[in-house]
Amino acid sequence: MDLNPDLCYRALLTHDARFDGVFFVGVRSTGIYCRTVCPARxxxxxxxxxxxxxxxxxxxxxxxxxxxxxxxxxxxxxVDAPGRVAAAAALRIEEGALSADSVEGLAREFGITGRHLRRVVEAEFGVSPVELAQTQRLLFAKRLLTDSSLPMTRVAFASGFRSLRRFNALFRSRYRLKPRDIRRRHGTPSTTLTCELAYRPPLDWHGLLRFLGRRAAAGAEAVIEGRFLRTVARGWIAVGHDPRRRTLRVEVSSSLAPALVTVLGGVKRLFDLGAEPRRIAAQLGKLGRPGLRVPGAFEGFEVAVRAVLGQQVTVRAAATLAGRFVRAFGEPVETPHAALTHAWPTATRVAALPASRVAALGIVSKRARCIVALARAVRDGQIRLAPGIDVEGTKARLREIPGIGAWTAEYVAMRALAWPDAFPHSDLGIRRALRTDDPDKILAIAQKWRPWRAYAAIALWHSLEKP
Structure with missing residues (x-):
């Protein structure tokens, strides 16, 4: 991606948060690189x-x-194809993909060759995937050193390093500091970790909480006192908002420390922290609202199940069924929060169930069979539900499963695949908001919102909410 130095410097002069993470500035006189929002002169x-x-x-x-x-x-x-693949690969690398696999293995996730992945990552970020992974490991270690009291060995391994010696050597050679030199002093070690995740303002935090709260699966999720809580595998997270610092504060149970990279990646997807509100608002015009986000997926299979449960029923009814599903088939989790008792069941767990057990929860038999078939397709690798995956191919494979139609496939693309142009035009709420049942007319109206129609869908749903 090419950068215009004059435009970048103007954004830097004003400490414009809209460009935070879009580019970084290296200062030749100090040898330091910064974000656009850096408070330094x-x-x-x-x-x-x-x-x-x-x-x-x-x-x-x-x-x-x-x-x-x-x-x-x-x-x-x-939204462009190479950029989407590069951004999705960067997120997977940030989550530690290259710590357990090769560049070729990561490329296969996106249905491309290792050579092509190297090319698009180099074109987008100016570095190879391996260089990107090395920097992400170091930066994540720096985050843990600053924000946690984890022992040095756990910091190294949680960041993706295979030995403490390698971690210390690379940290010193790259940053010219010893890891302990930047460690903040902490009091008594905490039973949780707290991390910050930045976003580009504005952020409609209350809109996000309303959306997630109305769809919360009892036992696995809850919105309590302005925070979003959920279970994750054998632990839990609580996400709050700090508007002054323009960050989300993520409290994570210490049991999830080894998987912290993956957990934070899930939070970023769920709250759509990579969005650029300025560009989206310009395209949506009057329909847009400040800080609009498309709630993504902490885990793609989970959102796909929700989509099936939500077919032709109200949001409240779908949430009730989701709660039953979680408590029936999810693993129990011990947490300090009474509302969090079970983790979402994995695709492997659901794939082993007879459809009759799913239907026994009050789920229509056809949808119960659909959920089990979906789980088996995900378990067997026939369908991958993650950002950067081929959108049209994935939607087509989803529609091959009996019980999944265009609406469900578009909803999954919008949230699990993070496809910003997904648009479930047959949705009842969208038809009500646009005051027409004519599908061709709805698609024609939506043309002006491309390539951000997923955000338009969220805005249309918000427009139906009572003040």
């Missing part, structure tokens, strides 16, 4: 060099700023 333009990724700045020898902390910057959402 802005360097002279002749001393600035701009990069599309933190890894590109580090490849040129720059060290991360200790004040603005580049590891907190939000990611990017792209």
């Amino acid at each position: 802005t360097a002279l333009k002749r001393n600035c060099e701009f990069f599309t990724a933190a890894a590109a700045a580090e490849r040129e020898g720059y060290r991360p700023c200790l004040r603005c902390r580049p590891e907190l910057a939000p990611g990017n959402a792209r």
Whole structure:
């Protein structure tokens, strides 16, 4: 991705948060690289060099700023095909994909060759996937050193390093600091970890909580006192909003420390933190609302099950069925929150169930069979439900499952695949909001919202809510 130095410097002068994470600035006179929102005095333009990724700045020898902390910057959402693949690959790399697999293995997730993945990542970020992974590991370790009291060995392994010696050596060579030099002093070790995730303002936090709260599966999720709580595998998270710092504060049970990278990736997807509100609002015009987001998927299979449960029933009825499903088939989880008792069942668990057990929860038999068939397709790798996956191919494979039609496939694409142009035009709420049942007319109206029709769908649903 090409950057215009003049435009970048203007954004830097105003500390424009809308460009936070879109680019980073390296300051030649200090050897430090920063976010656009850094509170430090802005360097002279002749001393600035701009990069599309933190890894590109580090490849040129720059060290991360200790004040603005580049590891907190939000990611990017792209709508062009190469950019989407690169952004999705970057998210998977950030979640540790290359710690357990090769570039070729990651490329297979997206249905492309390793060579093509290297090419699109290099074009988008200016570095190779391996260089990107190395920088992400170091930045994540820096986050843990700053925000937690985890022992050094656990920091190293949670960040994707296979040995403490390798972690220490790379940290010192890249940042010219020992890991303990940036460790904040903590009091008594906490039973939880707290991390910050930045976003580009504005953020309609209350709209997100309303959406998630109305659809919460009792036992696995809850909205309590302005925070979103949910179980994750054998632990739990609680997500709150700090508008002053323009961040989400994520409290994570210590049991999830080894999987913290993956957990934070799920939070980013769920709250659509990579969105660029400025671009979306410009396209939606009067329909848009400040800080609009498309709630994504902490886990793709979970959203697909919700979509099937939500067919031709109210949101409240679908949430009731989801709660029964979780409590019947999910693993019990011990948490300090009375509302959190079970984890969402995995595709592997559901695939082993007879459809009759699912139907016994009050779920229509056809949908029960559909859920089990969907679980088996996900378990067997026939369908992958994650951002960056081929959208049209995935929708087609979903529609091959009896019981999944166009509405369900579009809803899954919107949330699980994070496809910003997904649009379930046959949805009853959308028809009511647009005051027409004519599908051709609805699609014609929606043309002006492309490529952000998923955001238009959310806005139309919001428009039906009572004040």
